[in-house]
Amino acid sequence: MKSMWKKAGVVGAAILAASQSALAEYGYNLQVPASKVAQDVFQLHNFIMLVCLGIFVVVFGAMFYSLLKHRKSVGHKAANFHENTTVELVWTVIPFIVLMGMAYPAAKVVIDMKDTSNPDMTIKVTGYQWKWGYDYLNDDVSIYSTLSTPREQINGSEAKGEHYLLEVDEPMVVPVGKRIRLLITANDVLHAWWVPALGAKQDAIPGFIRDIWFKADKIGTFRGQCVELCGKDHGFMPIVVEVVSEEDYKAWVAKKKGGAVVAAADNTKTFETAELVERGEKVYQANCAACHQANGMGLPGAFPAISGSKVATGPIADHINIVLNGKAGTAMAAFGAQLSDADIAAVVTYQRNAWDNKMGDAAQPATIASARGGAADAAAPAAQ
Amino acid sequence: MSDAAHAHDDHGHHAHPTGMMRWLTTTNHKDIGSLYLFFALFMLFVAGSMALLIRAELFQPGLQLVHPDFFNQLTTMHGLIMIFGVIMPAFSGFANWQVPLMLGAPDMAFPRMNNWAFWLLPVAGFFLLVSFWLPGGAVAGGWTMYPPLFIQGGISYDLTILAVHIMGLSSIMGSINIITTILNMRAPGLTLMKMPLFVWTWLITAYLLIATMPVLAGAVTMLLTDRNFGTHFFNAAGGGDPVMFQHIFWFFAHPEVYILILPAFGIVSQVIPTFARKPLFGYASMVYATASIAVLSFIVWAHHMFTVGMPVTAQLFFMFSTMLIAVPTGVKVFNWVATMWKGSMTFETPMLFAIAFVCLFTIGGFSGLVLAIAPVDIQLHDTYYVVAHFHYVLVSGALFAIFAGIYYWLPKWTGYMYNETLGKWHFWLSVIGMNIVFFPMHFLGLAGMPRRIPDYALQFTEFNQIATVGAFIFGFSQLILLIVVMKAIKGGEKATAQVWEGAEGLEWTVPSPAPYHTFETAPVVK
Numbered sequence: 001m002k003s004m005w006k007k008a009g010v011v012g013a014a015i016l017a018a019s020q021s022a023l024a025e026y027g028y029n030l031q032v033p034a035s036k037v038a039q040d041v042f043q044l045h046n047f048i049m050l051v052c053l054g055i056f057v058v059v060f061g062a063m064f065y066s067l068l069k070h071r072k073s074v075g076h077k078a079a080n081f082h083e084n085t086t087v088e089l090v091w092t093v094i095p096f097i098v099l100m101g102m103a104y105p106a107a108k109v110v111i112d113m114k115d116t117s118n119p120d121m122t123i124k125v126t127g128y129q130w131k132w133g134y135d136y137l138n139d140d141v142s143i144y145s146t147l148s149t150p151r152e153q154i155n156g157s158e159a160k161g162e163h164y165l166l167e168v169d170e171p172m173v174v175p176v177g178k179r180i181r182l183l184i185t186a187n188d189v190l191h192a193w194w195v196p197a198l199g200a201k202q203d204a205i206p207g208f209i210r211d212i213w214f215k216a217d218k219i220g221t222f223r224g225q226c227v228e229l230c231g232k233d234h235g236f237m238p239i240v241v242e243v244v245s246e247e248d249y250k251a252w253v254a255k256k257k258g259g260a261v262v263a264a265a266d267n268t269k270t271f272e273t274a275e276l277v278e279r280g281e282k283v284y285q286a287n288c289a290a291c292h293q294a295n296g297m298g299l300p301g302a303f304p305a306i307s308g309s310k311v312a313t314g315p316i317a318d319h320i321n322i323v324l325n326g327k328a329g330t331a332m333a334a335f336g337a338q339l340s341d342a343d344i345a346a347v348v349t350y351q352r353n354a355w356d357n358k359m360g361d362a363a364q365p366a367t368i369a370s371a372r373g374g375a376a377d378a379a380a381p382a383a384q
Numbered sequence: 385m386s387d388a389a390h391a392h393d394d395h396g397h398h399a400h401p402t403g404m405m406r407w408l409t410t411t412n413h414k415d416i417g418s419l420y421l422f423f424a425l426f427m428l429f430v431a432g433s434m435a436l437l438i439r440a441e442l443f444q445p446g447l448q449l450v451h452p453d454f455f456n457q458l459t460t461m462h463g464l465i466m467i468f469g470v471i472m473p474a475f476s477g478f479a480n481w482q483v484p485l486m487l488g489a490p491d492m493a494f495p496r497m498n499n500w501a502f503w504l505l506p507v508a509g510f511f512l513l514v515s516f517w518l519p520g521g522a523v524a525g526g527w528t529m530y531p532p533l534f535i536q537g538g539i540s541y542d543l544t545i546l547a548v549h550i551m552g553l554s555s556i557m558g559s560i561n562i563i564t565t566i567l568n569m570r571a572p573g574l575t576l577m578k579m580p581l582f583v584w585t586w587l588i589t590a591y592l593l594i595a596t597m598p599v600l601a602g603a604v605t606m607l608l609t610d611r612n613f614g615t616h617f618f619n620a621a622g623g624g625d626p627v628m629f630q631h632i633f634w635f636f637a638h639p640e641v642y643i644l645i646l647p648a649f650g651i652v653s654q655v656i657p658t659f660a661r662k663p664l665f666g667y668a669s670m671v672y673a674t675a676s677i678a679v680l681s682f683i684v685w686a687h688h689m690f691t692v693g694m695p696v697t698a699q700l701f702f703m704f705s706t707m708l709i710a711v712p713t714g715v716k717v718f719n720w721v722a723t724m725w726k727g728s729m730t731f732e733t734p735m736l737f738a739i740a741f742v743c744l745f746t747i748g749g750f751s752g753l754v755l756a757i758a759p760v761d762i763q764l765h766d767t768y769y770v771v772a773h774f775h776y777v778l779v780s781g782a783l784f785a786i787f788a789g790i791y792y793w794l795p796k797w798t799g800y801m802y803n804e805t806l807g808k809w810h811f812w813l814s815v816i817g818m819n820i821v822f823f824p825m826h827f828l829g830l831a832g833m834p835r836r837i838p839d840y841a842l843q844f845t846e847f848n849q850i851a852t853v854g855a856f857i858f859g860f861s862q863l864i865l866l867i868v869v870m871k872a873i874k875g876g877e878k879a880t881a882q883v884w885e886g887a888e889g890l891e892w893t894v895p896s897p898a899p900y901h902t903f904e905t906a907p908v909v910k
Contacts, residue, residue, distance in 0.1 A: 027831035027843065030763060037759075045760045052750040060743060063721045067739070071729045072661070078728035082663040087722075088715070092669075095714045099707045102757065107700055109759040114696040154839060156446045164445060166841045184693075189533040190626060192691060192766060196832040201762050203692045205627060206532060207620020210693030223841075227766040227834040229526045231533055232453045235837030301519035301538065302453055331536045 031196040034222060034243070035214050038199030040109045048102055055098075113199075116211045119181030123172070127184075127191025127204035127226065128338065129331060130233035130290055134172050137183075141256045143170045144338065146286050147236050151294070154236075166223040169286075171240035174216065175249040181213045188333055192228035195241050203228055216243040231331065232302075233290045266342035266365065273349060273362040280350025283343045288351075291331065296355040303331070307355035316361055319348055320371045336372060341365040408503070411495030412900060413480045416502050418797070420477030421790075423505060425866070427469035430513070432859050434462040439821070439855035442848050447839055455838035456524035461512065463527030464544070467644065468551045469509055471778065474786045475647040476501075476558050479586050481797065483562060485891035485898060486580045488571030488907045493564035501557035508550040515540030526836060528637070529604065531618040531629050535611055542611065545604045552597040559590035559597075566590075571890065573909035577671070580889050581664060584671050585650030588678045592639045592646075595682075600636040603629060627692050634685035642681045645777060646674060648745075648785030649716060652738045654889075655788050656720055659735035660727030661886035666719040673712035673719075680709050690761045699758050706756040710749070717746055732884075733807030737788035740780060740815050748776030751826065766836075769829025775822045780815075787814070787865065794872050795879035799897030802872040806864055813861035820854025 029046075033039040070076045126133040131146040148169045152158035161167070174180050184193055186204035194201040200214040216222070224239040244252065271279075285294065288306075292298050296307035306312050311319050323344055326334035335344065345363040352359040401409055410416060438458050441449045450458065480498065484491055492498045515522040520538030523529075534541060566587045570579070579587075606629070609615040616622020618629045649670075657664045664670065686694060686702040694702075720742050729735070751773040755761045764770060787810075794802050824847035829835075833844045840848065879896040890909075894902045 028827050030830050031832055038763075041759045041763050044757060045754065045763075048754055048757060048760065052753065056746065056750065059717065059721060059746070063724060063739075063742070066721070066724045066727070067729065070660075070725065070727050071731075073730070076726075076728050078661040079726040080662065081726075082665050082667065082723075083669075088666055088669050091718045092711060092715055095711050099710060102753075103704055103707060106703060106757045106759060110699050110703065111696055113759055113762070114699065154447055156448065160445060160842060162842070164842050165839060189536065190530055194832075194834075196763060199763060201691050201765065205620075205692065208625070208627070212693075224832065225834050225837075229456070229530070229533065229766075229836045231524075231536070232456065234456070235452065235834070235839050299451075299453065301521060 033199065034197040034216055034218055034220065035199050036217070037109070037113055037214065038197060040112065041199050044105060044109055047105070051098060051102065113212075116181050116213045118179065119213060120178040121174075122181045122183060123174070124183045124185070124209075125172075125193055125204065127186040127188075127193065127230065127237075129188050129231050129333065130226075130237040131286075132168075132172075132191075132193070132226075132237065132239060133187075133338070136253070139253045141253055141260075143172075143256065145170045145172065145240070147238060149236075163223065165236065166225070166238045166240070168238055168240045171221070171242045173242045173244055173249060173252045175246045176216055176219050176243050178246075179213060179215045181211055183209050183211050185209045187337075188331070189230050190228045191226050191230045191237070193224075193239060194227045195222050195224035195239055197222045197224075198241065201227065216241070219243050219245060236290070263340060263342070267340055267369065268365065269342070270364050270366070271342075271345070271362075273353070273360075276346045276349035276362050277353050279343070280346035280348070281354070283339065283347040284350050284354075287335065287339070288347065296351070296357075306351050307357060309357075312351045312357050313359060316348070316352070316359075316363060316367075317371070319352065320344070320363060320368060323348055324368070324371060341368040341372075344368045409499070411491075411499050413484050413492045413495070413498065414797075414898065414900065416492075416498050417477045417480030417482075419502050420473045420480060420505075423502075423509070424470050424474035424477060424786075425869070427465055427473070427509060428862065429866075431462050431465035431470060432862065434458045434465075436855060436859050438462065439852040441838055442840070443852040444849070445840055445842055445845055450838065452838045453524055454521060456526075456836065457516065457522040459836050460523050460526050461516075464512060464523075465509070466778070467527065467640075468548075469505070469512070471644050471782045471786070472551075472555065473505060475586075475589070475644075476555075478582075478647065478651065478786075478789055478793075479558070479562050482793065482891060483565055483583055483586060484569070485796075485894065485902060486583050486889055487566065487569055487574060488890045488903045488909070489565060489569035490901065490903050490906075492561050493569060494561045497557050498561050501554045501561065504550050504554040504557075508547040508554070511543050511547040511550070515543050518543070528630075528633060529607065530633075531607060531610065531626050534607055535618070542608065545608045548604050549601055552601050555593050556597050559593040562586055562590040563594075571903070571906045571909050574890075577668065578909065580650075581653035581667065581670055581674075582647070582650035585646040585653075585674055588674050589643050589646045592643050592678055592681065596636040596639045596643075599632060600640075603632040603636065606632075627689070630689050630692060631686065634688045635682070638685040638688065639678070639681040641777075642677055644782050645745075646678070648741070648782045649674065651785045651789040651792070652720065652741050655734045655738040655792050656723050656742075658792070658884050658886045658888070659732060659738075660724050660729050662723060662727040664719070665722035665725075666715070669715055670719055673715045676712040677709060680705065680712070684709065687756060687758075687761065690758050691765045703756060703758040707753065710753055710756075713749055717742060717749075730885075732791070733802070733804065733811055734788045734792035736808070736811045736815075737784045737791065740811070741784045741788065744776055744780030744784070744815075744818070748773055748781055751776060764829055766834055767829035768825040768833045768835055771835050772822050772825035772829060775825070779818055779822065784814070787811075790865070790869070792884075793891075794869065795883045796891060796896050796898055798872045799879055799895075800872050800874075800876035801879050801883075802868050803876065806868045806871075810861060810864040810868060813864070814858060817854050817856075817858030817861055821851050821858055822854075824848075824850045824854075 030042050033042045122137045124135040131144055133144050135142045145168045148167045149165050153160045184202045184204045186206040191204040193204055198214040200212050202210050202212045220243055222241045226237045291303040292306050298305040311322055324336035326332045342365045345365045345368050349362040518540045522540050523544045525534040606617040610617055616624040618624045618626045653664055684706045687706040791807055828844055828847050833840055881895050882892050
């Protein structure tokens with residue numbers, strides 16, 4: 001059975017690979033695998049498709065023969081048989097045996113996929129509306145990964161780039177050939193992390209951690225998307241995994257750590273209002289504009305406007321509070337855990353001085369730090 | 385359809401209300417059957433228009449026509465309305481018209497409850513549709529209503545929960561009526577194992593409905609209290625679990641899948657023997673296969689959730705149990721082919737739709753088998769492959785069987801033959817259009833396009849364009865159905881009582897159109 005499955009898989013893979021190279025840009029099959037699990041799934045799928053194709057040809061060959069020959073217009077007289085216990089038993093038992101032949105290789109892949117033991121490194125993946133956060137537990141690096149396709153390309157006012165909707169500002173970087181365990185969770189609603197070429201998909205469930213693993217066989221960039229409906233911008237939170245050599249990975253970690261030190265220094269500085277507004281606009285575009293819109297007008301009925309809102313034109317402490325802690329029962333997330341003190345100060349200042357809001361006041365990183373309270377300080381990330 | 389005039393001809397001593405009041409107060413199974421069918425036809429065009437808007441937006445990458453939030457409202461409402469407002473009411477319409485006629489019963493067991501079961505539906509439909517104009521728009525969390533996303537929405541989410549409750553109530557009342565009618569009102573001599581297969585499939589479907597609708601009601605009630613009364617059934621922060629909703633929901637929704645297909649099996653099992661002029665092959669095994677599918681439907685639900693991260697044993701159990709469903713389903717397909725084998729076939733429109741059903745439903749069955757294989761499903765879950773799969777079983781499956789049934793029984797209902805040329809046009813445009821829409825979606829899913837997205841990466845463009853063209857062909861060809869039905873109501877060639885040369889069963893012993901009251905004296909079978 002095993003060798004038969006392997007043979008069929010290889011034949012299928014060969015046929016499909018040939019058609020794939022000819023029509024690579026269309027893609028009639030699963031993406032070219034870049035990990036062993038993805039390779040196993042690819043072969044399993046080919047094998048099952050071939051079996052299905054065989055059954056289809058036999059059953060519908062018989063049906064179409066009958067449609068041609070057993071018709072009234074060619075003078076065929078109807079027979080009157082309507083049961084045959086032997087035949088009925090045979091076509092109950094044979095499918096059962098065929099199914100067992102499919103179940104055995106499938107079960108082996110399930111068991112392999114589920115075995116997350118002995119990882120070389122572990123990364124915590126968190127889904128947010130609408131971005132991904134990656135915490136490298138072994139190397140103490142944390143990044144957020146947001147769609148980097150410009151809004152102009154989506155609206156059609158600019159030509160679309162090669163990796164339209166499948167590009168991010170900060171890709172997940174992993175070393176090649178290492179067993180990587182992902183701890184997947186979500187911050188707000190359900191999301192699902194999927195990179196097809198790596199054969200890794202897992203729902204991200206708020207309040208629970210689930211784990212999967214992958215081991216990339218080759219260096220390269222692999223792209224995927226969120227695949228669990230998570231609200232308005234579900235289609236706009238891609239995943240990019242850069243698989244690099246061990247040395248490149250070490251260099252990347254060192255660079256990220258250096259960046260974190262610089263960013264942490266910002267949290268103790270005092271900024272000019274103009275500086276904060278400039279920085280805040282970028283933070284706003286990356287974190288707020290999806291709901292509240294670039295023009296601050298929100299979406300009536302779904303997401304409130306910030307321009308002219310009570311919060312953004314009221315006491316600054318309340319404004320900081322809602323950005324830090326979110327609003328229960330709505331889609332407004334608590335950004336305290338995601339953004340640094342400097343970024344929150346900047347975005348609050350921007351919101352109070354942009355559009356129709358001419359408040360003229362500013363929040364400083366130190367204000368944010370005290371608003372978090374002493375205990376929350378430690379929980380805030382050093383950098384974003 | 386038999387109108388009030390008939391009623392007066394046949395039964396002048398009854399004082400029947402006329403106009404709108406006639407339809408509001410009717411307790412006649414034929415009237416109520418027609419109401420269900422017209423409601424389903426209307427909703428087919430409503431939810432179909434939403435599908436066309438979705439496909440128009442997806443014709444090219446980028447956002448052109450609709451905002452992402454409105455796009456999510458369209459996919460959600462398209463799903464909810466097609467399931468609860470089109471397929472289920474259409475099958476209820478068939479049950480109301482045909483079950484008493486096929487059993488030799490004068491009417492349904494509970495005529496007043498029958499009236500109520502129908503008139504709840506337009507109320508629920510109104511609540512669903514009006515939510516588009518409420519603040520925040522209609523429900524946008526998917527027809528599966530998964531929390532926590534469902535908890536975030538506005539007032540229309542509560543209204544949708546109410547609508548689901550009302551539709552569930554309607555289904556349960558309809559099911560009680562159907563079960564009671566079938567078990568108690570069969571003509572003398574008509575034993576259970578002599579019943580037409582359509583009646584058998586509806587009997588089993590009605591039991592599935594009674595078993596699962598309360599489960600859905602429970603799930604949405606928990607959503608309602610989580611949303612409004614501070615409970616935390618599905619909120620981890622309060623000790624709940626969002627995945628628990630999925631378990632409860634799919635414990636309802638997998639049997640629901642068979643609720644949407646078993647009556648289709650029944651219709652096709654009536655149509656094929658008629659036009660093959662040969663009795664149904666393996667009647668008893670058809671009954672047992674239907675019952676096994678129904679039983680199995682309760683132990684496979686978690687195959688909709690292979691990516692939530694279940695233990696390996698659960699993954700294996702649900703994979704094996706799901707694969708097992710292929711056995712009874714295979715038996716059915718083999719039986720239909722064996723019924724055609726050595727028959728004397730003609731190819732009127734009902735037969736064409738039935739043959740397309742057997743062939744294309746099987747493609748949906750095969751993609752279902754591919755999806756049952758857990759590791760493959762993990763790659764394909766929530767992609768367009770799944771969209772292709774369930775549209776093959778629900779469009780070329782359930783909907784094509786409904787079309788077959790409409791053409792098959794329309795002469796019995798109206799007394800006039802439908803226009804065969806238009807019927808054939810409807811068939812060929814539907815079957816070609818349907819395949820152009822949904823076949824390329826298999827490739828899109830395999831290549832990695834997620835479902836429920838309003839915009840997509842450039843490599844998915846060609847197949848999306850093909851699908852959109854197909855969608856417009858398929859969508860607009862349904863107008864032919866409307867014309868055929870309207871013409872057959874107005875007039876045409878008079879239909880005989882027998883209608884079809886090879887038709888057998890009690891419904892063909894009454895004149896066409898079926899009089900307003902039939903079988904006031906029970907016929908005797910054999």
